[in-house]
Structure formats: structure tokens, C-alpha cells
Amino acid sequence: MEPLDKDTAGKLFKHYRKNRDGIRNKPEMASICLICGSIHVIPQNGDDHMLVCRNCGFPFYRYECKVCGETIDGRDPQNPGCRQCGWRICTCGVCGCNNVA
Ligand SMILES: [Zn+2]
Ligand SMILES: [Zn+2]
Numbered sequence: 275m276e277p278l279d280k281d282t283a284g285k286l287f288k289h290y291r292k293n294r295d296g297i298r299n300k301p302e303m304a305s306i307c308l309i310c311g312s313i314h315v316i317p318q319n320g321d322d323h324m325l326v327c328r329n330c331g332f333p334f335y336r337y338e339c340k341v342c343g344e345t346i347d348g349r350d351p352q353n354p355g356c357r358q359c360g361w362r363i364c365t366c367g368v369c370g371c372n373n374v375a
């Protein structure tokens with residue numbers, strides 16, 4: 275993926291801050307922090323399900339569903355948290371519970 279320019283990042287940030295639906299389907303949102311708008315987002319150390327903003331330190335879930343291949347993003351209202359495993363629930367209904375078989 276091309277690195278994001280500040281203009282594009284700014285527009286996406288504004289849009290998705292107000293309207294969180296669909297964050298999971300926007301590849302660019304993997305590198306934009308929804309808290310501070312920074313594009314310095316890196317993988318969280320030791321956790322391949324999470325990314326973290328280097329600017330404000332905000333961590334969020336973003337990973338691929340092992341079952342259907344859809345992207346799961348913890349900031350998207352369509353991917354609510356599971357109370358049992360703490361992961362996010364995919365739109366196909368799968369969360370971490372199903373992986374701990
Ligand atoms: Zn941030
Ligand atoms: Zn899925």
C-alpha cells in the first residue's frame with residue numbers, strides 16, 4: 275500500500291471519526307489513528323491482532339478473520355467486543371472463542 279499523504283489521511287480521519295461504520299473495509303484506516311489522526315500506526319509488540327498509534331499510544335484491534343478472511347477492526351461498530359475472549363466479533367459471527375477449540 276502507498277504511504278498515505280496528509281490530505282487523504284485528514285479527510286479519512288474526519289469522515290470516520292463521525293461515521294465509524296465501514297472502518298473495517300477501508301485499508302487506509304489500518305494506518306490512521308482515530309483518536310489523534312496520526313498516521314504513525316505500527317503493530318503492537320507481541321500481539322498480532324493489535325495495532326498501536328505511536329503518537330498517542332492508542333491501541334486497537336485490526337486483523338483478518340481466520341474463517342472468512344474479512345478484516346476485523348475494533349473501532350468499527352460492526353465488530354463489537356466479545357465478553358468471553360476479549361477479541362472482536364467478525365461480521366460472520368466468529369471471535370477468539372472459536373479459535374481456542
Ligand atoms: Zn493516535
Ligand atoms: Zn469472519
Ligand SMILES: [Zn+2]
Binds near residue numbers: 356
Ligand atoms: Zn469470543
